[in-house]
Amino acid sequence: MKKILLLGSTGSIGVNTLEVIRKFNDIFEVFALTANSNITLLEKQVKEFNPKFVVVKDKNKAKELKNLLNGKCIVLSGSEGLIEITKNGDYDILVSALVGFAGLAPTIESIKRGKRIALANKETLVAAGEIVIELAHKYNSEILPVDSEHSAIFQCLVGEENKTIEKLIITASGGPFLRKSFEDLKFVKVEDALKHPNWDMGNKITIDSATMMNKGLEVIEAHWLFNLGKDKIDVVVHPQSIVHSMVEFIDGSIKAQLSMPDMKLPIQYALTYPKRLESAFVDTHFPTLKELTFFEPDFNKFQCLKLAFDAMTEGGTAPCILNAANEIAVDKFLNKEIKFLQIPELIKKSLESIEILNKIDFDTILECDLKTRELTLTLDT
Numbered sequence: 001m002k003k004i005l006l007l008g009s010t011g012s013i014g015v016n017t018l019e020v021i022r023k024f025n026d027i028f029e030v031f032a033l034t035a036n037s038n039i040t041l042l043e044k045q046v047k048e049f050n051p052k053f054v055v056v057k058d059k060n061k062a063k064e065l066k067n068l069l070n071g072k073c074i075v076l077s078g079s080e081g082l083i084e085i086t087k088n089g090d091y092d093i094l095v096s097a098l099v100g101f102a103g104l105a106p107t108i109e110s111i112k113r114g115k116r117i118a119l120a121n122k123e124t125l126v127a128a129g130e131i132v133i134e135l136a137h138k139y140n141s142e143i144l145p146v147d148s149e150h151s152a153i154f155q156c157l158v159g160e161e162n163k164t165i166e167k168l169i170i171t172a173s174g175g176p177f178l179r180k181s182f183e184d185l186k187f188v189k190v191e192d193a194l195k196h197p198n199w200d201m202g203n204k205i206t207i208d209s210a211t212m213m214n215k216g217l218e219v220i221e222a223h224w225l226f227n228l229g230k231d232k233i234d235v236v237v238h239p240q241s242i243v244h245s246m247v248e249f250i251d252g253s254i255k256a257q258l259s260m261p262d263m264k265l266p267i268q269y270a271l272t273y274p275k276r277l278e279s280a281f282v283d284t285h286f287p288t289l290k291e292l293t294f295f296e297p298d299f300n301k302f303q304c305l306k307l308a309f310d311a312m313t314e315g316g317t318a319p320c321i322l323n324a325a326n327e328i329a330v331d332k333f334l335n336k337e338i339k340f341l342q343i344p345e346l347i348k349k350s351l352e353s354i355e356i357l358n359k360i361d362f363d364t365i366l367e368c369d370l371k372t373r374e375l376t377l378t379l380d381t
């Protein structure tokens with residue numbers, strides 16, 4: 001049995017991961033579950049999956065859950081609880097599915113123990129890719145992508161040598177505003193931005209998909225995962241989200257990975273790799289797909305995508321600033337404090353105001369993240 005520590009079990013990736021574990025309960029068991037504050041769902045999950053530990057970020061909610069569970073499992077709390085469990089817990093695989101920068105520190109603790117990381121939390125690689133990849137090599141920790149595009153690329157690369165890659169072609173659905181004009185984007189509402197055409201995900205990544213920042217973050221994620229520069233990574237809009245991404249090789253051949261969109265597929269692959277196990281989560285029936293279309297992304301309309309490419313080229317702490325400013329801007333948009341098009345404006349201002357450092361260590365990243373958050377919170381729009 002492989003023991004799983006699932007960070008963020010009440011989220012969209014968390015719930016999908018538990019569906020995969022439920023299906024393969026003869027090979028996987030849950031060692032620990034963690035959540036921010038949704039103890040109603042967490043309690044149900046504990047009753048079904050019997051973990052040894054749970055961690056609740058919110059300390060009051062942790063106390064409440066402890067009373068509800070009545071000794072059924074050990075309840076830890078706060079960010080220190082997340083570090084404690086990743087640093088000392090007895091598990092085989094970490095599923096890193098917290099949202100945002102909060103996922104970085106516990107993921108690093110797990111990497112330092114040489115664990116397999118099923119990585120959904122892309123912000124970890126965006127903010128601190130260089131450190132994370134270096135540590136993964138040093139401690140022999142395998143990072144298996146859960147993000148569907150990166151899982152697709154990873155699958156296309158099985159049996160291939162990295163030096164034969166001509167380029168990665170990352171597909172983007174284009175989100176709910178693909179067909180709107182720049183003018184229309186001025187007036188879009190939170191409710192419209194939360195309606196993703198193809199995927200059912202947490203609020204932050206759904207807004208990131210609407211601004212196309214998600215694709216920008218994914219380009220940076222791919223840069224670190226596959227050790228390739230900007231000139232080797234293309235983005236192509238593919239509204240149907242059937243081709244999850246592609247790799248073009250030096251002989252002109254292109255491999256793609258396709259399926260109906262369902263995150264359980266890349267989650268399962270990250271957990272069972274190098275094996276493929278039988279499951280019936282998705283059924284892709286070509287005659288009913290009608291058409292698969294592809295076109296260039298509009299960098300003028302989706303300024304976040306351009307900001308992300310630029311931050312990647314700049315390097316150093318620029319992607320960390322981009323990420324932190326984006327998290328604050330998205331929060332402000334979700335709270336209806338700013339308009340949709342002010343998201344890229346705030347990020348741009350933050351990138352222009354904060355000094356970009358080239359020498360990166362963990363403390364520099366923590367400081368840079370904090371400083372950017374403080375600044376972005378106070379910026380006028």
Ligand code: NAD
Binds near residue numbers: 012098
């Ligand atoms: P979500 O908002 O649905 O879930 C986030 C989880 O993290 C929840 O369990 C929540 O309780 C917990 N959490 C949030 N903030 C926390 C904090 N500060 N401390 C501790 N716990 C906290 O998000 P999601 O859609 O599941 O996405 C999770 C990650 O996976 C993100 O990085 C996202 O970009 C990535 N991802 C998601 C999808 C998807 O289909 N949802 C696809 C690809 C990648």
Ligand code: MG
Binds near residue numbers: 147148149218
């Ligand atoms: Mg993705």
